[in-house]
Amino acid sequence: MKILSDFSNIFKRYDIDLEKVGQAKQISKDPILQSIAKFVVEGDEDGISPAVDEALKTKTPLDIINDALIAGMNEVSRLWEEGVYFLPQVILSSDAMNIGIAKCEKAMGKSMERKGKVVTHTAEGDIHDIGQVIVNALLNANGFEVINLGADVPVDKVVAACKEHRPVMVTGTALMTTTMTAFPKIAHQLKAVGLDIPFICGGGAVCEEYVTSFDLGVYGKEASQAPGMAEDALTGEKWSAMRGKWNG
Amino acid sequence: MNAKERVMAVLNHQKPDRMPCFCANSTVTYEQMEKVQAFWPSGHEKGEDMAKQALAAYTVVGFDAVRVPFCQTFEAEALGCGVKSGGTEGIPGIAHPSPYTLNDTPVFPNDFLSRGRIPELLKAVRILKKELKDEVLIIGGIIGPFTIAGALVDTVPLLKASFKTPEKMRPFLEMGQKAGNMLAKALIEAGADMISCEDMTASPDLIAPKTYRDYEMDYQTAQFEGIRVPKILHICGNVDGIVAWMGQTGAEILSLEPKASAQLAREKCGPDIILMGGVDTATTLFMKDVATVKAGSEESIADGIQMLAPGCAVAPGTPMENLLAMLEVAKAH
Ligand code: B12
Numbered sequence: 001m002k003i004l005s006d007f008s009n010i011f012k013r014y015d016i017d018l019e020k021v022g023q024a025k026q027i028s029k030d031p032i033l034q035s036i037a038k039f040v041v042e043g044d045e046d047g048i049s050p051a052v053d054e055a056l057k058t059k060t061p062l063d064i065i066n067d068a069l070i071a072g073m074n075e076v077s078r079l080w081e082e083g084v085y086f087l088p089q090v091i092l093s094s095d096a097m098n099i100g101i102a103k104c105e106k107a108m109g110k111s112m113e114r115k116g117k118v119v120t121h122t123a124e125g126d127i128h129d130i131g132q133v134i135v136n137a138l139l140n141a142n143g144f145e146v147i148n149l150g151a152d153v154p155v156d157k158v159v160a161a162c163k164e165h166r167p168v169m170v171t172g173t174a175l176m177t178t179t180m181t182a183f184p185k186i187a188h189q190l191k192a193v194g195l196d197i198p199f200i201c202g203g204g205a206v207c208e209e210y211v212t213s214f215d216l217g218v219y220g221k222e223a224s225q226a227p228g229m230a231e232d233a234l235t236g237e238k239w240s241a242m243r244g245k246w247n248g
Numbered sequence: 249m250n251a252k253e254r255v256m257a258v259l260n261h262q263k264p265d266r267m268p269c270f271c272a273n274s275t276v277t278y279e280q281m282e283k284v285q286a287f288w289p290s291g292h293e294k295g296e297d298m299a300k301q302a303l304a305a306y307t308v309v310g311f312d313a314v315r316v317p318f319c320q321t322f323e324a325e326a327l328g329c330g331v332k333s334g335g336t337e338g339i340p341g342i343a344h345p346s347p348y349t350l351n352d353t354p355v356f357p358n359d360f361l362s363r364g365r366i367p368e369l370l371k372a373v374r375i376l377k378k379e380l381k382d383e384v385l386i387i388g389g390i391i392g393p394f395t396i397a398g399a400l401v402d403t404v405p406l407l408k409a410s411f412k413t414p415e416k417m418r419p420f421l422e423m424g425q426k427a428g429n430m431l432a433k434a435l436i437e438a439g440a441d442m443i444s445c446e447d448m449t450a451s452p453d454l455i456a457p458k459t460y461r462d463y464e465m466d467y468q469t470a471q472f473e474g475i476r477v478p479k480i481l482h483i484c485g486n487v488d489g490i491v492a493w494m495g496q497t498g499a500e501i502l503s504l505e506p507k508a509s510a511q512l513a514r515e516k517c518g519p520d521i522i523l524m525g526g527v528d529t530a531t532t533l534f535m536k537d538v539a540t541v542k543a544g545s546e547e548s549i550a551d552g553i554q555m556l557a558p559g560c561a562v563a564p565g566t567p568m569e570n571l572l573a574m575l576e577v578a579k580a581h
């Protein structure tokens with residue numbers, strides 16, 4: 001047993017009465033896949049690269065992606081939703097997962113097969129992209145191809161990307177009352193060019209009432225809803241039906 | 249009682265003639281800009297227009313305090329960040345890329361107080377002091393260490409570092425601490441009666457409560473050290489997880505969003521702390537009507553709020569009648 005010479009640390013740890021305790025579940029029975037998943041759960045960007053290289057000697061890239069990298073990220077989403085994990089951990093884990101996926105894709109000589117495309121963006125004039133970063137991570141972890149337009153994206157660019165990529169849905173994040181006004185413009189232009197796809201709008205500034213005031217708009221309250229919404233869109237569900245299901 | 253006496257009464261734990269109503273953050277709106285004929289971007293850049301727009305909080309709305317500045321970029325700009333103008337309608341923000349990475353050693357500029365738009369900010373306070381003759385409280389705004397650090401190295405890398413390499417945050421937190429402290433002292437010398445510190449990136453929406461306790465809290469405390477006027481600490485979002493520590497930084501007043509519990513803040517921080525806050529600025533004050541604003545304000549007061557305020561910075565498109573509705577509720581208490 002380690003002998004503690006400094007007790008201050010122990011006491012410090014236990015006064016966090018508002019932090020929840022919880023633990024990551026076991027992700028795979030296979031020790032190699034479990035160890036890869038653990039790098040994702042712990043958000044270890046440095047450790048994951050050599051570990052994936054090692055695993056690729058005995059496992060297929062696809063098994064590593066699905067049963068370790070993505071499975072690990074799903075566990076992270078769960079811990080975040082339960083309030084055990086905090087935002088920085090979700091970002092670290094997502095970065096670790098992406099490093100791992102890139103390695104596996106290189107080994108396959110092609111990109112992993114994705115369910116469908118989703119265009120994501122943060123509104124023009126708005127640099128608050130953390131919500132979008134999480135949405136990207138969760139969509140990625142659920143097998144969607146994310147066309148990430150980043151932050152501060154002009155209306156025309158969003159519409160052009162939708163024309164080019166023909167995504168199953170498009171998302172927007174806005175945290176400012178001065179920037180969310182871009183959403184109805186985007187919806188309008190998408191309709192005008194015949195792209196009748198669900199446009200999920202989220203972010204601190206917007207509320208359900210606002211988003212459902214224009215066609216195509218579906219309100220996204222939590223990033224964790226994004227994969228489920230994308231699944232619906234993938235099956236061809238219309239924005240109006242999705243609104244009924246996800247919004248009040 | 250005049251506006252300033254009203255606020256000071258609450259601070260001295262005496263009974264005011266009615267509940268004070270003002271904001272820890274910006275309250276400028278397009279309607280007020282029209283009324284005082286001073287506009288953006290000049291209100292973010294020139295002392296005269298800044299003072300005019302700040303005055304509107306008192307002369308047009310009727311709040312008990314005025315406040316400068318209206319954005320969160322003054323310290324960051326003086327420390328080397330680029331600023332992206334918001335034009336006539338938007339609020340300036342920090343430009344990309346950030347001036348530092350976490351591996352750099354930042355240097356604090358000797359001429360900090362004469363850099364960027366800080367001289368104009370100080371000029372605005374001097375104008376306000378002359379105009380208001382000590383009858384209305386003047387609030388000088390500073391930014392918390394964590395948020396300044398986020399501007400210096402970019403927010404996402406800072407968030408990652410908070411778990412991975414937290415020690416690397418220290419030089420940047422120290423820069424932020426020093427910048428805010430120096431700016432606060434200069435604002436007081438120019439005539440500010442109160443200092444309000446906004447630390448939006450230190451919100452538990454973004455960082456873990458333990459990051460606040462183990463890192464930010466010490467720098468925040470140091471930033472407030474030696475500031476002889478009352479201090480407001482404003483952190484966005486639901487701060488229930490850190491409110492006990494916010495109460496230990498030396499701030500006399502905590503400014504809370506309605507997502508946070510005033511009752512819990514009272515329990516955790518004791519009887520001396522003053523609590524200000526009120527309805528959500530985006531989803532209620534900006535989006536909803538007078539009745540909803542009034543009901544929300546009453547709810548906040550019932551929760552233990554002592555000075556009614558917008559929960560955070562007022563969105564510039566907020567209708568005047570909603571601000572007045574808030575004030576009306578305060579007047580009835
Ligand atoms: C962090 C922060 C910043 C950081 C941003 C860093 C970054 N890279 O994002 C920095 C310091 C740079 C910053 C700058 C500014 N900020 Co700021 N900032 C915040 C803060 C504290 C947190 C926002 C955040 O990231 N929350 C966490 C994320 C995860 O939440 P979220 O994006 O809403 O996402 C959640 C949901 O909405 C949803 N969601 C989001 N998108 C989507 C999409 C889909 C499909 C789905 C399903 C769900 C979904 O999922 C997420 C949760 O699960 C808020 C206050 C607050 N507590 O909300 C102010 C706030 C957003 N900022 C504000 C302002 C005014 C500014 C500045 C103008 C200030 C300034 N002068 O510096 C600049 C903006 C410049 C610009 N042009 O954009 C205001 C906006 C006011 C308004 N409503 O109009 C706020 C509300 C604070 C306030 N009231 O004053 N800010």
Ligand SMILES: [Zn+2]
Nearest residue numbers: 483484560561
């Ligand atoms: Zn706030």
